[in-house]
Amino acid sequence: MIEVELGELIAALGGELVGSPGLRLARLGPLESADPQTLSFLSNPRYQSQLASTQAACVIVAPAMRDAAAARGAAIVTSDPYLYFARCTQWWAQRLRPLSAPRVHPSALIDASARIGEGVDIGPLAVIEAGARIAAGARVGAHCVIGERASVGEGSKLSARVTIGFDCVIGQRCIIHSGAVIGADGFGFAPNEGRWEKIEQLGAVRIGNDVEIGANSCIDRGALDDTVLEDGVKLDNLVQIGHNVKIGAHTALAGCAGVAGSATIGAHCTVGGGAIILGHLSLADHVNVSAATVVTRTIAKPGHYSGVFPFDDNASWEKNAATLRQLHALRERLRALEKKNSP
């Protein structure tokens, strides 16, 4: 735990201060569990009622909430409280967890032909293969394996135990979490008399700048061309990206989502947890797919799309599910009745 003065935060991040700059803060936290040393925030006006009752030392609010916030204590007034809060977490994390001075751990195995930039940090037992390039300021965690001719851009940060396959390219300021595998073979086989003949995957993976990739997620190399994630894409944990997929800038996929080969997802999309996007189709920009939805055809228009069986108590579900298997027949029966009832 660290203590900071409210004035320090304002000096670093801006915002209008209501209250004393000498107020001491020890943590960030939600309104409802805040204590008198907590900095909290109100981003959704729906939760305004929590403002009166919170114990928080200081609350980040929008201008419309200035008076209500000031009536109860210190406040930071800013046009986008949630964004301001995000920056507080960044500022706080830098103080809580200052980066160690970069060093190349002596146990790392770095091929003589690899190019290592200025200020690079390489963790214990990392393996950097021939011709790989780690750009200035990048951090490669313990036990990472960076394949031949792969490239990690400036300021990118790989947690422990990340695998980057040969020839794959990671942009600048990316964050890749433990267990992620970038550049395994795509899943491609030609049928041959009841057996599968491997289609070697001749492409690689290209990842833009400011991309974040969650723990144990996989991005396969392309069959012929590359699999591509554009700038600012965010993947949660255990996400599967098949070969030849293209994901547009600033699109985010939540945990356990899967994208099959050769799908193209536009920019500024969101895909909910556990959703599946089938292969060889495309999603327009600004498409939002609900969690656990299965996208089986191209979506050409921006919008919000869903497809989840509504859960119920098991007995009700069983009855409805059983009836569902006769749904087409029910429609025919309804049609027959309608005919009978028409004049």
Place this chain on the structure above:
Amino acid sequence: MIEVELGELIAALGGELVGSPGLRLARLGPLESADPQTLSFLSNPRYQSQLASTQAACVIVAPAMRDAAAARGAAIVTSDPYLYFARCTQWWAQRLRPLSAPRVHPSALIDASARIGEGVDIGPLAVIEAGARIAAGARVGAHCVIGERASVGEGSKLSARVTIGFDCVIGQRCIIHSGAVIGADGFGFAPNEGRWEKIEQLGAVRIGNDVEIGANSCIDRGALDDTVLEDGVKLDNLVQIGHNVKIGAHTALAGCAGVAGSATIGAHCTVGGGAIILGHLSLADHVNVSAATVVTRTIAKPGHYSGVFPFDDNASWEKNAATLRQLHALRERLRALEKKNSP
């Protein structure tokens, strides 16, 4: 393969012996594939018919089955045959696979400030970072990475290639399988003019005692507070637990299940394979969620909940699925007909 005498087993685990303590057993196995050196069990009376035909050397049965079992050969009579069988597997495993004497492998990289308890085993090339604590009798497998200030409780066992993030706490007697990632960043971003601004994840992960975590599963650190798994929780492989999730004691989640951020799951729940629990909702204690069900709202009452599209041959499914997209319209048509038919 090992051979044991039935009497040794009874001496270790109790139960009433019907037959000779000198009977030799070479394996544990199911009734239907048992051979004359197999110890088997009958836990479900539905399978009683297998009792007569099995070749098993000895069968573990409940008191109600004593006579039927004795009529065919040796038996162990005990109140809960399945539990007795579970203990047999534990006893057997200790004999089949005796633990090696604990040792710290010379290739492990252990920071000088880490605290290593009595009788700890640390595998080849494990990395234990500054301030980490490995309590007495714990086993840390090859290639594990234990982050700064993380803690592994007494007698816990990490298989090869487990990652524990900084500040995360693992309780006593836990079992964590290969590839699990505890304490990667939760998936949190604030939108900012079409881009995503990272919300640093300031919490950690706290895991109670007797928790088991499957291979390649992920448990994210909390955004502000900690992600918490209480005592006795069991996670299968490839399970995703989002940030700030709380899972109550003795709850079990099967493979490929995903729990989104800030969900709270009660104690003594079961969640089937591939089920998705959305974020910011809660499940009461003693809730059972069927496999592949998507939980989209809070479940306040114990019970069994399901929501799966019933599969069918593809042609039937296509017809029913197409009709499903007109279901609301069908209801309106039915309503109109009802109106027409009402007096």
Place this chain on the structure above:
Amino acid sequence: MIEVELGELIAALGGELVGSPGLRLARLGPLESADPQTLSFLSNPRYQSQLASTQAACVIVAPAMRDAAAARGAAIVTSDPYLYFARCTQWWAQRLRPLSAPRVHPSALIDASARIGEGVDIGPLAVIEAGARIAAGARVGAHCVIGERASVGEGSKLSARVTIGFDCVIGQRCIIHSGAVIGADGFGFAPNEGRWEKIEQLGAVRIGNDVEIGANSCIDRGALDDTVLEDGVKLDNLVQIGHNVKIGAHTALAGCAGVAGSATIGAHCTVGGGAIILGHLSLADHVNVSAATVVTRTIAKPGHYSGVFPFDDNASWEKNAATLRQLHALRERLRALEKKNSP
């Protein structure tokens, strides 16, 4: 990039050449993005229209397309263009990425009792435990962990960071991608007064020849007997195979699929991405399960099976999903109307 002459390819792979053997090729690629140095293929007659417009140097076609292909330029005529293309990728990959001479990296930790065959390649920091066997010509990547008495067959290739548990057996010519975990414990517990008692998993995993396993996939060891994948099985990334599962020869499972314990899948099946196969059931040979389908009971007949909620724009989905929860009641209402309307 490499350049080859068309005649070299024909010499290696056969096929009837239409055009000059001296034609130079620099890449493989699809018809629509081909340039004048691209070798492309036409396997589906539906895409015949692309033949006229493609810039490709040469196109692989079936005999029926010979004249159309020859009218535009060079061609390779062969009975199965897609299979021929697969072999081209193999031939190309060997030239693009010639295998390095096998070597045992000095940083690998190999137990003195392990048996290492002729021409084996072992990567940096791999761990080969006591009694393990790596057969001739196998390649074990950086950071792999091969458990006690485990066995890797001739010519198999493990990418970086693969874990093979003790006693598990991998056949010949298998390919296993990074992060895969073979032989973690199956998920087995006996309930005991509200707690879970571990059932030790006494079996192992046996994998046949020519099996490919994707990145971060998991195959659990059996409870009593072994979990078995027969020859030619192909698993994509993030696939979960529970304990005691049997998968027949030449069956393929796409990414994020999950198979629960004790399921038996026949030979020559395909399982789509994200599909879930419940436990203790069986699928006949030649069953095709669509993506994201949940198989809840045994499938005894070959065929194509599906069960996915059709996605829609969110508003339409909401209305249909809400109505679905009353489907059984709707059927009753329809039945009542039918009764009323019957003579």
